[in-house]
Amino acid sequence: METIRSQRAGAPVIIGGGLAGLMTALRLAPQPVILLAKTPLAEGAASAWAQGGVAAAVGDGDDPALHAADTLAAGDGLSDPAVAARIAAAAPAAVAELQRYGVMFDRDAQGRFALGLEAAHGRRRIVHVAGDGTGAAIMRALVAAVRATPSITVVEGLEARRLLIDDRGIAGVLAAGPWSACLLPSRQVVLATGGLGGLYAHTTNPLGAIGQGVALAARAGAALTDMEFVQFHPTALAVGLDPMPLVSEAVRGEGAVLVDETGERFMAGKGRAELEPRDVVSRAVAAHVAAGHRVFLDARGSLGADFATHFPSIAARCRAAGIDPAIQPIPVRPAVHYHMGGIAVDAEGRSTVEGLWACGEAASTGLHGANRLASNSLLEAVVAAGFVADSIAGVASGPLAAPRPVALPPAPDAGALRAFVSETLDVVRDRAGLDAAIARLQLLAFRGGDAADPALVALLIATAALAREESRGGHWRADFPHPSPAWARRLVQRVDDTGTRVICRAVPLPNASQPLASGA
Numbered sequence: 001m002e003t004i005r006s007q008r009a010g011a012p013v014i015i016g017g018g019l020a021g022l023m024t025a026l027r028l029a030p031q032p033v034i035l036l037a038k039t040p041l042a043e044g045a046a047s048a049w050a051q052g053g054v055a056a057a058v059g060d061g062d063d064p065a066l067h068a069a070d071t072l073a074a075g076d077g078l079s080d081p082a083v084a085a086r087i088a089a090a091a092p093a094a095v096a097e098l099q100r101y102g103v104m105f106d107r108d109a110q111g112r113f114a115l116g117l118e119a120a121h122g123r124r125r126i127v128h129v130a131g132d133g134t135g136a137a138i139m140r141a142l143v144a145a146v147r148a149t150p151s152i153t154v155v156e157g158l159e160a161r162r163l164l165i166d167d168r169g170i171a172g173v174l175a176a177g178p179w180s181a182c183l184l185p186s187r188q189v190v191l192a193t194g195g196l197g198g199l200y201a202h203t204t205n206p207l208g209a210i211g212q213g214v215a216l217a218a219r220a221g222a223a224l225t226d227m228e229f230v231q232f233h234p235t236a237l238a239v240g241l242d243p244m245p246l247v248s249e250a251v252r253g254e255g256a257v258l259v260d261e262t263g264e265r266f267m268a269g270k271g272r273a274e275l276e277p278r279d280v281v282s283r284a285v286a287a288h289v290a291a292g293h294r295v296f297l298d299a300r301g302s303l304g305a306d307f308a309t310h311f312p313s314i315a316a317r318c319r320a321a322g323i324d325p326a327i328q329p330i331p332v333r334p335a336v337h338y339h340m341g342g343i344a345v346d347a348e349g350r351s352t353v354e355g356l357w358a359c360g361e362a363a364s365t366g367l368h369g370a371n372r373l374a375s376n377s378l379l380e381a382v383v384a385a386g387f388v389a390d391s392i393a394g395v396a397s398g399p400l401a402a403p404r405p406v407a408l409p410p411a412p413d414a415g416a417l418r419a420f421v422s423e424t425l426d427v428v429r430d431r432a433g434l435d436a437a438i439a440r441l442q443l444l445a446f447r448g449g450d451a452a453d454p455a456l457v458a459l460l461i462a463t464a465a466l467a468r469e470e471s472r473g474g475h476w477r478a479d480f481p482h483p484s485p486a487w488a489r490r491l492v493q494r495v496d497d498t499g500t501r502v503i504c505r506a507v508p509l510p511n512a513s514q515p516l517a518s519g520a
């Protein structure tokens with residue numbers, strides 16, 4: 001196995017070529033860094049697929065405090081108010097920073113931002129590019145910036161398989177591709193590996209998004225938090241594709257309604273109807289499907305012939321599947337879209353392992369709580385990357401260690417688990433399903449093989465979901481269908497010191513002083 005020992009040896013290693021990884025590398029420039037991505041930059045990154053945009057209080061009459069308040073409401077009591085306030089306050093500057101990299105957000109006739117409205121936002125506050133091409137445009141600009149930055153060494157086509165640990169904390173990364181493996185010695189590693197939708201049979205995520213950062217961190221002894229909170233998007237295009245193309249919330253923001261095959265608008269009269277938070281709409285759609293109906297998003301009356309002007313990418317995907325959204329309802333179903341939980345990090349993006357930081361979807365900063373507010377994740381990726389870069393820039397890297405030999409695990413493969421994970425860790429969960437999930441995943445997670453890391457990530461979700469005996473945000477238990485004040489707690493997990501078991505405990509929210517819920 002090759003050990004990379006160039007003049008960059010010892011430089012921080014950033015794992016992940018999505019928005020969070022690219023921004024961390026750019027923010028650290030001119031400090032040398034190694035940016036490791038298992039796919040060519042931007043490919044295989046959810047960031048490039050983002051449609052709706054970036055949430056920021058940049059409109060007339062809007063205010064970061066209102067943005068933070070909407071974030072907390074969506075988070076259903078588990079978001080950290082200080083984190084929400086800090087990130088919402090940083091949002092206008094994040095938009096300005098993206099503009100400096102050349103991202104041209106859409107403007108109205110007066111030259112102001114053309115702001116989109118998305119579910120559970122009290123204001124139009126979503127900046128976007130070319131209607132629904134926001135992620136692709138941001139990634140084009142940032143990939144170009146990264147490639148033009150001499151301090152960033154880009155290593156594409158190698159995936160991080162293990163973090164190396166010694167008594168000082170992180171000692172490096174073991175990475176491998178189809179034909180080679182290497183050790184990257186470093187005292188500073190950033191996990192920016194994205195989400196975990198690829199563990200499920202129905203997802204809008206790139207199929208390679210299988211929570212590898214969570215598995216790497218967990219096997220290195222780091223704490224994970226909020227793992228039970230998986231966000232389902234209610235309107236993935238249901239035409240048999242894997243992954244499922246997304247039909248953005250912004251389409252509902254522009255007035256499209258959910259109907260069934262009889263034309264009944266089954267969300268009518270329920271709160272804000274189609275603009276209720278994603279978990280509410282997802283459960284309503286899932287229940288309607290379970291009752292034997294087919295569900296469609298109908299934009300004929302609201303957008304009609306203008307659909308393709310507002311949403312050119314979505315229109316193209318629909319047309320490729322033989323559907324013209326101007327004149328036909330779009331078949332949809334819920335699919336896993338986003339993971340609120342992940343590697344537990346502090347305000348600087350530090351994990352509980354010395355030398356290990358995390359940002360983007362792989363991390364759990366406390367912003368999203370039980371449910372993410374639409375378009376807050378690109379925002380969080382940009383802002384939290386800055387926190388991480390500031391933190392790394394502020395500490396001296398420790399002396400490098402001679403890397404100890406470690407066994408190279410096989411490339412992880414979630415394929416054999418996806419149907420089972422979807423069945424047991426779905427929009428609605430119950431004890432019987434969770435018990436079955438834990439029994440099977442426990443066997444797979446700690447015995448090696450290509451399913452081990454995906455099984456560990458799913459096991460962390462299942463264990464937290466079983467412990468949380470209530471329904472809140474993205475976590476819904478048929479056997480505990482109400483939120484419980486006693487569960488205004490965060491679950492923190494880690495793999496125990498024997499490396500064979502997941503430990504799960506409930507901790508109070510920041511500044512809370514209630515006794516812990518029992519049984520967790």
Ligand SMILES: Cc1cc2nc3c(=O)[nH]c(=O)nc-3n(C[C@H](O)[C@H](O)[C@H](O)COP(=O)(O)OP(=O)(O)OC[C@H]3O[C@@H](n4cnc5c(N)ncnc54)[C@H](O)[C@@H]3O)c2cc1C
Nearest residue numbers: 016017018020038046047052053160194360361375377378
């Ligand atoms: C279809 C879709 C639409 C969305 N729309 C929006 C939106 O409009 N607004 C919004 O705010 N959010 C949106 N989201 C969510 C948002 O895109 C993601 O949460 C965000 O982009 C995550 O960024 P990231 O950098 O953390 O991860 P990603 O962009 O997913 O990047 C992860 C990177 O890590 C790499 N990687 C993973 N594991 C390894 C490994 N072991 N070794 C090396 N490399 C590895 C991957 O190859 C990839 O390069 C959307 C998501 C999807 C799927």
